[in-house]
Amino acid sequence: MSACPETERFAALLRSLKSRSGLSYEALARKSGLAGSTLHRYCRGTSVPQDYGSVHRLATVCGATPEELRTLHRLWALADAARTAAARAEEEAATAEERQEAPQEAEEAENGAEEKPEPGGEGRAVPDIAGEPDPEPAPKPAGRSRRRRLRTSVVTAAILAALSVSAWALYSARTPSGSGGGGRGSGDDRPLFSANCPPVIAMGEHDECVREVQRLLHAKGADIGVDGDFGPQTLRRVTAFQVLAGIQPNGVVGEPTKKALYASRVRMSVWSQEKVRQRVREVFPEVPDKAVAIADCQSFLDPLHILPNTNGTRNWGLFQISDARLRELGGTPRQALDPEWNIQAARRLWSQDRDFGDWPHCARAAGATPLTATRPPR
Numbered sequence: 001m002s003a004c005p006e007t008e009r010f011a012a013l014l015r016s017l018k019s020r021s022g023l024s025y026e027a028l029a030r031k032s033g034l035a036g037s038t039l040h041r042y043c044r045g046t047s048v049p050q051d052y053g054s055v056h057r058l059a060t061v062c063g064a065t066p067e068e069l070r071t072l073h074r075l076w077a078l079a080d081a082a083r084t085a086a087a088r089a090e091e092e093a094a095t096a097e098e099r100q101e102a103p104q105e106a107e108e109a110e111n112g113a114e115e116k117p118e119p120g121g122e123g124r125a126v127p128d129i130a131g132e133p134d135p136e137p138a139p140k141p142a143g144r145s146r147r148r149r150l151r152t153s154v155v156t157a158a159i160l161a162a163l164s165v166s167a168w169a170l171y172s173a174r175t176p177s178g179s180g181g182g183g184r185g186s187g188d189d190r191p192l193f194s195a196n197c198p199p200v201i202a203m204g205e206h207d208e209c210v211r212e213v214q215r216l217l218h219a220k221g222a223d224i225g226v227d228g229d230f231g232p233q234t235l236r237r238v239t240a241f242q243v244l245a246g247i248q249p250n251g252v253v254g255e256p257t258k259k260a261l262y263a264s265r266v267r268m269s270v271w272s273q274e275k276v277r278q279r280v281r282e283v284f285p286e287v288p289d290k291a292v293a294i295a296d297c298q299s300f301l302d303p304l305h306i307l308p309n310t311n312g313t314r315n316w317g318l319f320q321i322s323d324a325r326l327r328e329l330g331g332t333p334r335q336a337l338d339p340e341w342n343i344q345a346a347r348r349l350w351s352q353d354r355d356f357g358d359w360p361h362c363a364r365a366a367g368a369t370p371l372t373a374t375r376p377p378r
Contacts, residue, residue, distance in 0.1 A: 004045075006082040010075040011045030014055075017062040017072075018043060031061045048079045050310045053361040056297070060364070070300065077232040080310060081203055192258045201253040205230045213253050216261040217241060221269035222304070239314075240304040241268060243333045251308070270303040271339050276318060277301065283343050290356065295319055295346075297362035303339040319346035319359070 018028065018039075029036040034054055041047035042058075049055055055076050059069055191197065197209035211228035217237050218224050224237045235251050242249040245260045253261075260266070271279070277292050284291035298320040299305035307315040313323040316336035321329070326336060329348065335341045349358045356363040 004079070004082050004086070006075070006078040007045045007048055010048065010072075010079040011043055013068070013072055013075055014058070015043045017059055017064055017068070021062040023062070028058065028061060032058045034058065048076070048083050050080075052076050052307065057361045057364065066296075066300070074232050077235075077308075084310070085204075190258075190262055192253070192261070199254065201230065203230050203235050203251065210234065213238065213261065217268065220261075220264075221267050223270070223302070235308075236304065236306045237268070239306045239308075240337060241266065243337060244268065249314075249333065268304065273301040276303065276339060279339065280318075280343055283347050284350070286354075291346075291350075294356055294359050294362045295343075298359060303342065304337055306337075317342035319343070319349075321345055325349065325358070 025036045025039050028039055039058070042049060052073060055072060056069065059072050064072065191212045192209060201209050201213060206229045208228060210230045211226055214224050214226040214234060218226055220241070222237045222241070224233060238253060238257065239249045239251045242257060244266045245264045247256050247260055276295065280292050280295055281288035295301055295318050299318050301318065303318055305317065305320070307320060309315070315322050316326065316333050318339055319342055321336045321342060326332065329345050331341065331345060350356060
């Protein structure tokens with residue numbers, strides 16, 4: 001089992017779906033197109049898939065409901081974020097160790113050079129006192145031991161830093177917003193700039209600062225719960241707001257985003273699901289039901305749905321148009337969040353072969369098997 005709680009919750013839901021389906025791992029592998037050993041790792045929590053498509057395909061084969069698919073997507077996003085954070089911490093520790101090893105190795109080399117005998121002598125020096133034993137050689141520098149101690153120190157420092165941040169966050173969450181005590185912006189009507197909120201608010205935080213971000217997004221028309229939990233939904237809404245406000249869409253709430261949340265007149269109201277269904281059917285008269293099923297599978301008919309990928313790219317809007325496809329279509333993320341543009345772009349992609357090969361996972365779920373064997377990655 002995984003030691004990461006996010007990964008374990010994700011794996012637990014997969015095991016539940018697998019058990020309920022009554023299918024063996026071999027049967028699930030055949031129906032989902034995944035290797036049996038891969039399914040074992042996912043369900044044990046020893047591995048997290050790099051893209052959500054394979055997870056969605058597996059859950060659909062198991063008969064997951066739309067609500068279960070939404071929950072599974074949220075748990076996958078949390079598990080993927082936890083895995084990325086762990087990998088980053090290991091990389092930073094290794095980098096710190098390498099930086100410290102270089103001067104130590106140079107010092108060891110210098111000490112070794114100083115211990116060499118002066119040239120020109122004839123053998124060993126004769127002791128001053130006859131019979132006096134030769135002095136014992138000096139011990140060699142313990143470079144490997146030093147590196148072990150350095151690694152332990154780096155890991156210990158990282159743990160202490162994490163505990164300090166957690167303690168600070170707990171203190172901040174318990175401190176009333178008006179008790180900043182002279183911090184920047186304390187006493188005004190912009191809590192995000194008070195001393196109680198960190199310079200950057202990001203995924204995984206849960207406090208009053210996140211609640212303020214959610215409240216501001218909701219006031220601009222965003223469909224978002226105000227619960228103080230910076231999860232996948234808040235990440236998507238923050239990223240969408242940044243795109244609409246002309247800010248670098250990095251998904252974190254730094255100073256530019258804070259300012260825009262208070263000052264920008266951007267509105268995040270979107271089409272209702274019924275209006276989305278109606279328009280998709282109008283644009284896809286040949287396959288109206290299948291087109292609606294593809295959009296529902298991709299984004300739950302949410303025009304501002306944004307899915308980050310582990311390679312740094314994103315999928316945008318109703319039909320989850322990828323960054324690569326956006327470039328091919330001459331579009332931008334802002335255009336992709338416009339439901340009319342997104343539906344028309346999907347129509348253009350569908351018209352290339354008159355199939356839904358650009359969305360293979362959802363095409364299978366909708367019963368529309370792609371006609372082409374392979375398509376460019378989205």
